[in-house]
Amino acid sequence: MRQWLSRHAQNCLSSLGRLISHPGGTFLTVAVIGIALALPAGLNVLVRNGESLAGGWESVRDFSVYLQPGDELAVAQALAIELEGRESVAAVSVVTADSALDDLRDSGGFAGVLDGVEENPLPHTLIVRPSPEATPDKLQSLAGELEARPEVDQVRLDTEWVARLNALLDFARRGIWLAAGLLVSAVIVIVGNTIRLDIENQRAEIEVAKLLGATDAFVRRPFLYAGFWYGLSGGLFALIVVALALLLLDGPVTRLSALYGGSFELQGLDMAGGGAVVGGGLLAGLGGAWVAVARHLAAIQPKV
Numbered sequence: 126m127r128q129w130l131s132r133h134a135q136n137c138l139s140s141l142g143r144l145i146s147h148p149g150g151t152f153l154t155v156a157v158i159g160i161a162l163a164l165p166a167g168l169n170v171l172v173r174n175g176e177s178l179a180g181g182w183e184s185v186r187d188f189s190v191y192l193q194p195g196d197e198l199a200v201a202q203a204l205a206i207e208l209e210g211r212e213s214v215a216a217v218s219v220v221t222a223d224s225a226l227d228d229l230r231d232s233g234g235f236a237g238v239l240d241g242v243e244e245n246p247l248p249h250t251l252i253v254r255p256s257p258e259a260t261p262d263k264l265q266s267l268a269g270e271l272e273a274r275p276e277v278d279q280v281r282l283d284t285e286w287v288a289r290l291n292a293l294l295d296f297a298r299r300g301i302w303l304a305a306g307l308l309v310s311a312v313i314v315i316v317g318n319t320i321r322l323d324i325e326n327q328r329a330e331i332e333v334a335k336l337l338g339a340t341d342a343f344v345r346r347p348f349l350y351a352g353f354w355y356g357l358s359g360g361l362f363a364l365i366v367v368a369l370a371l372l373l374l375d376g377p378v379t380r381l382s383a384l385y386g387g388s389f390e391l392q393g394l395d396m397a398g399g400g401a402v403v404g405g406g407l408l409a410g411l412g413g414a415w416v417a418v419a420r421h422l423a424a425i426q427p428k429v
Contacts, residue, residue, distance in 0.1 A: 132346075133346070136346045136347045136350050137350045137353075139347060140347045140348075140350035140351045140353075140354060141350075141354050143347075143351070144351060144354055144355075151358075154315065154316075154319050154355060154359075155355065155358040155359050155362050156362060157315055157359075158312050158315060158316070158355060158356070158358070158359025158360075158362065158363075158406065158409075158410070159358075159359045159360070159361075159362025159363040159365070159366055159406075160362075160363070160366060161308040161309075161311050161312050161315070161359075161363075162308065162309075162312065162359055162360055162362075162363035162402055162405060162406050162409075163362075163363040163366040163367050163370075163402075164304060164308055165301055165304045165305035165308055166363055166364075166367050166394060166398065166401075166402045167366075167367055167370060168300070168301050168304060169301055169394070169398060170367060170371070170392070170393065170394060170398075172297050172301065173392055174391055174392055186254070186255050186259075187252055187253060187254050187255075188252075188253055188255075188264070188268065188280065188281055188282040189250055189251070189252060189253075189280070189281045190204070190250065190251040190253060190271055190277060190279075190280050190281075191248050191250050191277070191278045191279045191280070191281070192204070192248045192249045192250070192251070192276055192277060192278060193248060193275075193276055193277070193278045194222075194246060194247070194248045194278070195248075196248065196249060196276055198219075198221060198249060200249070200276050201219050201221075201249035201250075201251060202219060204251060204274075204276065204277075205217040205218075205219050205251055208251070208253060211267070212256065212258075213255055213256055213258070213259040213263045213264070213267060214253055214254070214255060214256060214259075214267075215254045215255060215256040215257070216253075216254045217251055217252070217253050217254070218251070218252045218254075219249065219250075219251060219252075220249070220250040220251075220252060221249055222245045222247045222248060222249050222250075223245060225247045225250060226245050226247050229247075248278060264282060265282070268280045268282045305405070309405055309408075309409045312356070312359065312406065312409035312410070312413065313409050313412050313413040313416065314413065315413065316352050316355050316356065316409065316410050316412075316413025316414055316417070317413035317414070317416045317417040318413075318417070319355065319413075320348050320351060320352060320413065320414045320417035320418065321417045321420075321421050323348060323351065324348065324417065324418070324421050324422060325421075331344055331422070341422065344422060345418045345422060348414055348417070348418050348422070349411060349414050349415065349418065351414060352410040352411050352412075352413055352414020352415070352417075353407065353410055353411055353414070354410070355410045355413075355414075356406040356407040356408065356409055356410020356411060356413075357403065357406060357407055357410065358406075359406045359409075359410065360402050360403035360404070360405065360406025360407065361403065361406075363402050363406065364394070364399055364402060364403070367393070367394060367402075368393065371391050371393050374391060375390075375391050378390075378391055
């Protein structure tokens with residue numbers, strides 16, 4: 126086992142040293158891989174920041190349930206507890222009539238009018254947040270069921286907007302996956318072509334090694350490690366590209382947000398996103414190296 130691990134460590138370091146000995150070509154290959162991986166990662170960051178800028182897609186899907194004016198708060202709380210047990214409902218918050226009236230006063234323009242009102246005319250309201258799995262048809266059915274209840278006065282649900290939102294989210298997700306699949310395939314082709322050139326450049330060494338009894342696994346190992354280093358370096362390069370892009374855009378976005386009275390800050394890749402970029406680079410690098418080695422290495426046989 127020690128000898129096996131020692132051989133692997135030796136091949137790993139020697140393949141890294143071989144790449145470092147050709148910095149120009151290695152950097153160009155790593156840069157192309159990194160840019161290819163940075164594109165889907167950047168799309169993911171763009172979608173996440175768009176969700177944050179819009180206040181979160183989930184909050185856009187929220188709908189309001191207005192109870193009958195004059196109903197007790199306990200009625201609203203009981204209905205909220207009942208709705209939270211539904212599969213199509215993620216969360217329910219209760220907005221009391223008093224808090225709604227205070228918010229209306231604070232909004233400006235109504236302070237003088239509301240000061241003369243002796244009784245609160247506003248009803249208790251439930252803000253219902255649907256679960257991500259809830260379809261527009263399910264939400265419409267739930268709204269109809271709630272409107273039929275005696276304690277409910279009105280349900281405000283924009284099913285057309287929910288349908289548009291679901292379609293937009295589905296389009297964005299599929300677009301990211303499609304771009305990621307195409308660009309990872311491009312990385313596999315890039316690494317495979319690079320490894321193929323390395324194999325051709327070392328054809329004489331491979332023939333001598335096989336003549337001396339080296340197995341295909343022994344000859345294959347350095348090229349697989351080269352694919353590993355290409356994939357790892359490309360993934361890290363992609364993270365740097367995304368971080369630099371966010372750094373360049375952060376100042377203009379902050380100033381633009383301040384002009385509209387907001388305080389929006391760009392969000393970068395989280396740990397899961399960064400791990401996916403690096404992991405995708407590693408898998409693509411190893412996959413490209415394996416395809417190149419399996420296709421071209423077996424064709425090289427020593428001439429006796």
